[in-house]
Amino acid sequence: xxxxxxxxxxxxxxxxxxxxxxxxxxxxxxxxxxxxxxxxxxxxxxxxxxxxxxxxxxxxxxxxxxxxxxxxxxxxxxxxxxxxxxxxxxxxxxxxxxxxxxxxxxxxxxxx
Amino acid sequence: xxxxxxxxxxxxxxxxxxxxxxxxxxxxxxxxxxxxxxxxxxxxxxxxxxxxxxxxxxxxxxxxxxxxxxxxxxxxxxxxxxxxxxxxxxxxxxxxxxxxxxxxxxxxxxxxxxxxxxxxxxxxxxxxxxxxxxxxxxxxxxxxxxxxxxxxxxxxxxxxxx
Numbered sequence: 001x002x003x004x005x006x007x008x009x010x011x012x013x014x015x016x017x018x019x020x021x022x023x024x025x026x027x028x029x030x031x032x033x034x035x036x037x038x039x040x041x042x043x044x045x046x047x048x049x050x051x052x053x054x055x056x057x058x059x060x061x062x063x064x065x066x067x068x069x070x071x072x073x074x075x076x077x078x079x080x081x082x083x084x085x086x087x088x089x090x091x092x093x094x095x096x097x098x099x100x101x102x103x104x105x106x107x108x109x110x111x112x
Numbered sequence: 113x114x115x116x117x118x119x120x121x122x123x124x125x126x127x128x129x130x131x132x133x134x135x136x137x138x139x140x141x142x143x144x145x146x147x148x149x150x151x152x153x154x155x156x157x158x159x160x161x162x163x164x165x166x167x168x169x170x171x172x173x174x175x176x177x178x179x180x181x182x183x184x185x186x187x188x189x190x191x192x193x194x195x196x197x198x199x200x201x202x203x204x205x206x207x208x209x210x211x212x213x214x215x216x217x218x219x220x221x222x223x224x225x226x227x228x229x230x231x232x233x234x235x236x237x238x239x240x241x242x243x244x245x246x247x248x249x250x251x252x253x254x255x256x257x258x259x260x261x262x263x264x265x266x267x268x269x270x271x272x273x274x
Contacts, residue, residue, distance in 0.1 A: 019143070019144030019191075020144045020145045020146070020148065021144075021145070021146055021147055021148065022145070022147070022148045022149070022150045022153070023147050023148065023149055023150075023153070023171050023172065023186070023188075024150070024153055024170065024171070025169065025170065057173055059164060059165075059168060059181060060164060060165070060181075060222060063165070064164070064165050064168055066168065066172065066173050084173075085172065085173055089172035089173055091168045091169050091172060093165045093168075093169065102165070102169060103169075104169040104170070106169075106170070106171060106172035108147045108172065109147070
């Protein structure tokens with residue numbers, strides 16, 4: 001009986017964990033592979049917009065922009081247009097000279 | 113013999129009723145947090161130090177953008193279990209949920225002035241197959257007491273250190 005109870009408890013806790021998601025930056029290199037071009041030391045806004053299109057939202061007079069990103073399996077793509085992002089948001093921060101300063105891919109569905 | 117059969121009948125009926133009822137209501141005891149801003153993330157947002165860009169890099173687009181981006185609100189909800197009524201197919205569902213908000217205010221220079229988390233009360237929601245599609249609003253949209261608390265906090269003067 002104690003063994004059955006501990007198995008049930010483990011099952012319940014794993015099921016509960018699967019039901020909880022948090023928001024935060026992605027750190028898994030596999031999920032960031034498609035954004036490899038952002039690793040370069042100097043990437044211009046022009047180059048980013050050539051690859052990603054126009055951003056969905058802008059902050060601080062366009063210094064910070066966001067792109068909604070969709071995912072199916074291992075494939076990621078930018079969802080054009082303004083709207084509520086799904087599971088992923090790419091956040092890009094530019095310097096005053098319009099070169100890339102910082103970026104992150106934020107997931108809204110990170111399993112706990 | 114006949115007298116015994118009559119006295120057993122109500123007991124059999126009661127037992128059958130209990131069995132039917134217990135078979136039709138399926139409890140869903142598991143809860144979960146959805147799109148939660150963890151305590152660890154909240155701890156990374158430092159008033160007087162973190163910038164608006166830092167917050168966006170950490171949490172992405174806010175659920176609500178304040179006027180001139182003076183504040184950001186991030187919401188998430190938590191389920192505390194529920195039940196499904198099936199006869200024999202699911203005809204109604206009831207859940208206990210709560211809404212939570214992280215509210216962040218910025219100075220005119222885009223620095224975090226204050227950040228706090230608001231937790232709503234647990235509320236029960238129910239829906240049947242006869243409910244209008246999409247009629248039930250999310251718990252975050254219906255918790256007016258929580259909304260009022262946030263509005264009051266946003267109306268407070270910013271800390272003097274600004």
